[in-house]
Structure formats: C-alpha cells, structure tokens
Amino acid sequence: LGDAGRWLNLLGTCLLTALVEELVFRGLLLRAVVRVCTPRATILITAGIFAAFHGLPIGIEGSPDLALVVASLLLKSLEAFAFGIVLAAILFCGGTLPGTIALHAAFDIVYFAAPVLATGDFPATYVVTDPAGFAALIAATLLLAIPAIRAMRFPESSLSLNEPAP
Numbered sequence: 001l002g003d004a005g006r007w008l009n010l011l012g013t014c015l016l017t018a019l020v021e022e023l024v025f026r027g028l029l030l031r032a033v034v035r036v037c038t039p040r041a042t043i044l045i046t047a048g049i050f051a052a053f054h055g056l057p058i059g060i061e062g063s064p065d066l067a068l069v070v071a072s073l074l075l076k077s078l079e080a081f082a083f084g085i086v087l088a089a090i091l092f093c094g095g096t097l098p099g100t101i102a103l104h105a106a107f108d109i110v111y112f113a114a115p116v117l118a119t120g121d122f123p124a125t126y127v128v129t130d131p132a133g134f135a136a137l138i139a140a141t142l143l144l145a146i147p148a149i150r151a152m153r154f155p156e157s158s159l160s161l162n163e164p165a166p
C-alpha cells in the first residue's frame with residue numbers, strides 16, 4: 001500500500017471498528033444492562049465485558065515468553081476496562097453515542113497509527129513483547145485510568161442515561 005492507502009486503511013478500519021464496537025457495547029449491551037442494574041454497576045459490567053473482549057489471546061505468532069504474553073494481555077485488559085468506563089460514563093453524563101464513536105475512533109487512530117502507517121497492516125494481536133510497546137501500553141493505561149477513576153467518583157444520582165436507543 002502507498003501512503004494514501006495506508007491512511008485510508010487506518011482511518012476506515014478505525015472508524016468502522018469504533019462504530020461497530022460502540023453500537024454493540026454502549027448502544028445495545030449498556031442499554032440492556034441498565035434495565036436491571038444501577039448506572040455505576042452498568043458502567044462497570046459493560047466495561048468489564050469490553051475489556052474481556054480486548055484481552056483475548058488471539059493472533060499470537062511465534063513463541064513469545066508466556067510471562068510477557070500474560071503481562072501484555074493483563075495491561076491491555078486494564079486499558080480497555082478504563083476506556084470502557086470512560087465511554088460508558090460519557091453516556092451517563094449527557095454525552096451521545098455519536099460522541100463515543102468519535103472518541104473511540106480517535107483513540108484507535110492514535111493507538112494504531114505507527115504500525116499501520118509503517119507497515120500498512122494492523123498488528124495481529126494486542127500482545128506486545130518489546131520495551132517500546134510496553135511503554136506505550138502502560139502510558140495509555142495510565143492516561144485512561146485518570147478519567148476512569150474520576151468518572152467512578154460521580155454521585156450515583158448524577159448518572160442518567162437520557163439518550164434514546166439506536
């Protein structure tokens with residue numbers, strides 16, 4: 001792929017992925033769970049399921065060190081859990097599903113820009129075994145943890161889902 005093709009691959013894939021994941025996790029799942037749980041429980045449950053899907057050990061090639069694989073998948077799960085909290089909390093604090101789709105797409109574009117623009121392809125797995133990959137994963141996790149922790153401190157009474165179902 002040329003430069004334009006790599007950019008189109010990055011933007012198109014990230015936008016489509018964000019659209020599908022937000023419709024599933026925040027559009028359908030969140031609205032089903034909130035019918036039987038409090039807003040805070042709904043945020044945690046849907047973020048946990050979102051994290052579980054992002055921490056699956058798929059696409060691992062070769063024979064990387066098991067400790068690195070486990071550490072990488074745990075970090076990715078924590079990162080996805082924090083991001084899931086942020087995205088769900090946005091909806092409970094007056095945000096919209098198109099807004100979470102845009103934020104999710106922007107995050108993925110930043111997250112995947114280096115490998116896609118360098119190689120033309122998305123990584124086959126979330127497993128990172130190099131120091132730079134671990135550093136980026138730790139940084140993203142810590143950056144997302146701050147708003148996630150803040151979101152969980154909102155009073156339960158301030159959380160309401162006002163957006164109509166898709």
